[in-house]
Amino acid sequence: MYPANFHYTKEHEWVRVEGDVGVVGITDHAQNQLGDIVYVDLPKTGTRVEQGKTLGSVESVKAVSDIYSPVSGEVVEVNDTLATAPEKLNEDPHGEAWLVKIKLSAPGEIQQLLSAEDYQNYVAAEESKH
Amino acid sequence: MIRKVRPHINQNEPLLFERSSPGKRGYQLPALDVPAVDAAAVLGGRNTRAEIEGFPEVSEVEAIRHFTRLSTHNYAIDLGLYPLGSCTMKYNPRVNEQVARIEGLAWAHPYQPESLSQGILEVMGALEKMLAEITGMDAVTLQPAAGAHGEFTGILLIRALLESRGNPRKKLLIPDSAHGTNPATATTAGYAVENIKSNARGMVDVEELAKSVTEDVAALMITNPNTLGVFEENITRIAEILHAKGAMVYMDGANMNALVGIARPGDFGVDVMHLNLHKTFSTPHGGGGPGSGPVAVKGPLAPFLPTPRLQRVGSRWTWNYDLAQSIGRVRAFYGNIGMHIRALAYILAHGGDGLRNATKDAVLNANYIRTLIEPYYDLPHKAPTMHECVFSDDRQSKRGVRTGDIAKRLIDYGFHPYTVSFPLIVHGALMIEPTETESKDELDLFIDAMISIAQEVEENPEVVLKAPHDTRTSRVDEVTAARKPVVRWKPESTSGKAAD
Numbered sequence: 124m125y126p127a128n129f130h131y132t133k134e135h136e137w138v139r140v141e142g143d144v145g146v147v148g149i150t151d152h153a154q155n156q157l158g159d160i161v162y163v164d165l166p167k168t169g170t171r172v173e174q175g176k177t178l179g180s181v182e183s184v185k186a187v188s189d190i191y192s193p194v195s196g197e198v199v200e201v202n203d204t205l206a207t208a209p210e211k212l213n214e215d216p217h218g219e220a221w222l223v224k225i226k227l228s229a230p231g232e233i234q235q236l237l238s239a240e241d242y243q244n245y246v247a248a249e250e251s252k253h
Numbered sequence: 254m255i256r257k258v259r260p261h262i263n264q265n266e267p268l269l270f271e272r273s274s275p276g277k278r279g280y281q282l283p284a285l286d287v288p289a290v291d292a293a294a295v296l297g298g299r300n301t302r303a304e305i306e307g308f309p310e311v312s313e314v315e316a317i318r319h320f321t322r323l324s325t326h327n328y329a330i331d332l333g334l335y336p337l338g339s340c341t342m343k344y345n346p347r348v349n350e351q352v353a354r355i356e357g358l359a360w361a362h363p364y365q366p367e368s369l370s371q372g373i374l375e376v377m378g379a380l381e382k383m384l385a386e387i388t389g390m391d392a393v394t395l396q397p398a399a400g401a402h403g404e405f406t407g408i409l410l411i412r413a414l415l416e417s418r419g420n421p422r423k424k425l426l427i428p429d430s431a432h433g434t435n436p437a438t439a440t441t442a443g444y445a446v447e448n449i450k451s452n453a454r455g456m457v458d459v460e461e462l463a464k465s466v467t468e469d470v471a472a473l474m475i476t477n478p479n480t481l482g483v484f485e486e487n488i489t490r491i492a493e494i495l496h497a498k499g500a501m502v503y504m505d506g507a508n509m510n511a512l513v514g515i516a517r518p519g520d521f522g523v524d525v526m527h528l529n530l531h532k533t534f535s536t537p538h539g540g541g542g543p544g545s546g547p548v549a550v551k552g553p554l555a556p557f558l559p560t561p562r563l564q565r566v567g568s569r570w571t572w573n574y575d576l577a578q579s580i581g582r583v584r585a586f587y588g589n590i591g592m593h594i595r596a597l598a599y600i601l602a603h604g605g606d607g608l609r610n611a612t613k614d615a616v617l618n619a620n621y622i623r624t625l626i627e628p629y630y631d632l633p634h635k636a637p638t639m640h641e642c643v644f645s646d647d648r649q650s651k652r653g654v655r656t657g658d659i660a661k662r663l664i665d666y667g668f669h670p671y672t673v674s675f676p677l678i679v680h681g682a683l684m685i686e687p688t689e690t691e692s693k694d695e696l697d698l699f700i701d702a703m704i705s706i707a708q709e710v711e712e713n714p715e716v717v718l719k720a721p722h723d724t725r726t727s728r729v730d731e732v733t734a735a736r737k738p739v740v741r742w743k744p745e746s747t748s749g750k751a752a753d
Binding site: 161162177182186187188209210 | 735
């Protein structure tokens with residue numbers, strides 16, 4: 124379910140490292156909790172973001188939720204297809220529906236994130252609370 | 254079993270545009286008693302037109318029936334419980350309307366000289382004074398048009414005060430149990446937002462908060478009681494922590510219906526807050542209101558209040574525009590004055606004891622609902638309930654039914670839904686606020702409906718998942734509506750293809 128080469132946050136974002144760039148998205152668990160996503164608000168290319176700070180937001184029929192950046196750096200590419208096809212976030216959150224690419228300013232931050240196995244356990248523990 | 258309602262016939266009604274036929278009209282002008290003028294000749298041909306394309310033409314009775322029929326498709330506080338959490342949908346007493354229609358108040362004009370406006374100014378002066386007393390604050394502006402506007406005004410006041418001290422600072426702290434408008438206010442006022450997590454009891458974690466309060470923090474924006482309907486019992490300690498660092502406490506007063514006559518924000522450390530007259534003070538809410546969001550402040554913030562300030566000079570009321578430190582106007586003229594009249598009527602009709610009773614009844618009603626439906630729905634936060642209670646759909650979601658489905662089914666039972674999926678810190682939230690308006694009979698009908706739906710979820714979840722069944726429009730496709738909104742009606746006939 125959760126790709127082993129991704130790194131995860133407890134706020135349900137993922138990042139995949141490609142050289143000095145991190146590709147960022149939200150997890151399948153996140154899209155499932157949000158329900159049908161109707162709008163995605165993403166930063167412009169060139170925006171500087173910090174780990175743990177707001178990167179953008181996703182709007183579902185239920186609510187608007189912040190997306191927190193899993194890494195610090197500069198946004199170098201934005202997935203524009205989500206502007207017209209937000210449903211892709213529900214359909215393929217780990218693939219086609221990545222959100223932004225960030226040029227990493229502190230690659231060491233990756234070590235603080237969860238592995239796929241740890242994230243899976245975290246989600247299972249969250250689920251059992253409900 | 255559905256006890257409150259049964260289906261009854263009401264009539265279909267097309268749009269007025271679809272009803273239109275050329276030449277119909279609802280008025281008849283008297284014959285001219287002056288010579289007729291050719292408008293095109295006087296004004297120039299390009300300034301006149303023969304007709305407005307697509308303008309609906311109907312008779313008077315058709316217009317009356319149109320709006321009356323539409324009104325039978327609706328639900329309103331005058332029909333029954335309207336349990337939208339944090340919205341305080343209370344009854345709008347008719348005495349408010351009677352007072353607002355007194356000729357001298359109803360026809361007052363903002364450009365009328367002060368000497369001819371003393372009555373309306375007295376209304377505003379009295380309301381400012383009473384709101385200050387109710388909140389325990391020193392000064393009040395009635396200018397903001399509604400709650401979020403009041404928040405924005407309040408944060409601008411904090412910014413102005415901090416700037417006058419040399420540093421406006423950078424961020425606002427906002428608990429995750431605060432109102433959804435608070436982060437938008439902070440951002441609009443130029444502050445960064447830092448989220449403060451609640452503890453297991455649904456309150457701000459004081460230790461966590463203390464770590465976040467730095468010299469960069471301008472203020473904490475706290476909703477008390479918060480959106481879980483829980484009173485922040487550490488509020489005085491929280492205020493001390495902020496004040497010790499030179500930061501301020503903003504209170505979102507949307508949930509003031511739990512406090513009026515019992516506790517005063519000014520007494521527990523709040524520096525500035527807004528009130529929603531359309532919630533706590535019974536002026537119309539929804540349907541365009543309009544709202545009204547007065548802001549109450551402690552003395553140090555008073556010099557920054559919006560221009561103009563109402564003041565008493567001798568025996569006369571007058572507007573003071575000579576305010577060097579004011580943040581300026583936040584709205585044209587003096588605010589939604591019609592609502593000031595109604596709120597004052599409400600306060601005076603109740604008196605102090607009456608207002609306190611209303612608060613107690615609001616809290617009692619919420620606790621009555623909580624106690625009787627708690628066996629059927631999960632209640633994640635067990636702290637004492639104030640004016641509203643928040644359940645989760647955890648038990649029902651195991652059967653595939655979510656809070657939104659239960660809300661839709663509630664419509665079949667004859668009630669407006671509760672607030673769905675908010676606050677976000679509760680998984681699948683059902684947020685229920687009855688207000689003091691409701692009798693035990695109406696509450697019992699609501700409780701029966703909620704219990705009946707919980708049983709349907711166990712026995713026949715399909716009936717809940719496909720609700721509503723008895724309404725004019727069955728379940729709508731909210732997803733497509735949000736993804737591909739059609740916000741403007743267009744006639745089909747003129748272009749020969751369907752409206753886009």
